Amino acid sequence: MRESILSMMARSDYYQTLYREYREGRLEIFKNRTELTGLQVAFLKWLEIFHIIKEDIINKEPCAFKDIVNSPMRVQAYLVYKFNKRNKSSTGNKRKRKDTKVDERIIFTKKDR
Numbered sequence: 001m002r003e004s005i006l007s008m009m010a011r012s013d014y015y016q017t018l019y020r021e022y023r024e025g026r027l028e029i030f031k032n033r034t035e036l037t038g039l040q041v042a043f044l045k046w047l048e049i050f051h052i053i054k055e056d057i058i059n060k061e062p063c064a065f066k067d068i069v070n071s072p073m074r075v076q077a078y079l080v081y082k083f084n085k086r087n088k089s090s091t092g093n094k095r096k097r098k099d100t101k102v103d104e105r106i107i108f109t110k111k112d113r
Contacts, residue, residue, distance in 0.1 A: 003072040006039075010046035011069050016054065019047040053078060
């Protein structure tokens with residue numbers, strides 16, 4: 001799986017530090033404050049994704065470990081896990097499924113095999 005340049009940049013400590021300052025209102029990342037381009041929006045999304053993952057690692061969330069950020073496949077698998085976990089808790093559906101739990105499997109696309 002090939003990682004995009006935006007995700008590689010967003011993963012770095014340098015851009016994560018800038019993003020933290022941006023979130024706290026102490027820094028502007030882009031010259032334009034409104035009407036962001038698609039590229040800028042995509043970069044902000046990647047920054048938020050890695051921010052969430054790194055916060056989960058710091059807070060010792062289940063299935064969150066340091067090496068997640070170093071592998072695009074692990075990042076995707078973790079995001080699927082988080083999405084499914086959030087959906088499960090928001091629907092209040094507590095009944096157990098007969099199939100394998102989501103957090104115990106990794107979903108691969110044909111490109112990953």
